[in-house]
Amino acid sequence: MKKILIPAILAVTAQPAFASTKNVFSGEFYSLHNTDFIVLLAFLLFVGVLVYLKVPGKVGEMLDNRADTIKSELEEARALREEAQSLLASYERKQKEVQEQADRIVADAKAEAEAAAEQAKADIATSVARRLASAEEQINAAQASAVKEVRDSAINVAVKAAREVIAKQMTAAEANKLIDDSIKTVDAKLH
CATH class of the missing domain: 1.20.5 (Single alpha-helices involved in coiled-coils or other helix-helix interfaces)
Incomplete structure (x- = not known):
């Protein structure tokens, strides 16, 4: 990961310096009065501190x-x-x-x-x-x-x-005879 990260950081940080209107090879770029150079140094120092602290x-x-x-x-x-x-x-x-x-x-x-x-x-x-x-x-x-x-x-x-017919037709003698016959029949059956 470090192999990919460090060149990418350097490529990004180098662009502002190369975009400057001053000539890099003329010596003006490396002057402390050049703000681009100071920013580049500060950025490289910051990246260096980050790398040193293993961020x-x-x-x-x-x-x-x-x-x-x-x-x-x-x-x-x-x-x-x-x-x-x-x-x-x-x-x-x-x-x-x-x-x-x-x-x-x-x-x-x-x-x-x-x-x-x-x-x-x-x-x-x-x-x-x-x-x-x-x-x-x-x-x-x-x-x-x-x-x-x-x-x-x-x-x-x-x-x-x-009863009425017999009563009308029967005389007293016949009635007495009928009663006597009945008593005899009862007497014969009881003894």
């Missing part, structure tokens, strides 16, 4: 350190980017899995709801059939009860009518 090396070292720092930061940024990409891929995979699981849950819930609806329909149909059977039984029982009541009423009416 170009330190500047180069600082630049190299900064380049290394930037390089390490770039590598760290690449690593972070790769990590972020892997995290993103992982989250996308997880999101896809969660979406699939949610879809399965929704499908299962729909299937369960449909099954529950079918079961409810079957239960309602069974309940309606049971209620219809119960109603038919009640109707049959009511009908049987009504038939029995009609028979009982008919029997009662017939018995009353028979």
Whole structure:
């Protein structure tokens, strides 16, 4: 680096001196009254002090350190980017899995709801059939009860009518004879 830096500095510092209107070879240039020469000497002295104090090396070292720092930061940024990409891929995979699981849950819930609806329909149909059977039984029982009541009423009416007919046709002697026969029948059956 020093091999490149020193000639470049000398080339830059020599230009103001050569641009002067005074002749370099005439001896006027090397005079202390010549401001161009004084500026050239001061600049060369300044550059010499910088080279003696190893400022170009330190500047180069600082630049190299900064380049290394930037390089390490770039590598760290690449690593972070790769990590972020892997995290993103992982989250996308997880999101896809969660979406699939949610879809399965929704499908299962729909299937369960449909099954529950079918079961409810079957239960309602069974309940309606049971209620219809119960109603038919009640109707049959009511009908049987009504038939029995009609028979009982008919029997009662017939018995009353028979009693009235027998009472009108029977005399007291026949009634006494009928009572005696009944007592004998009961006596015979009890003994």
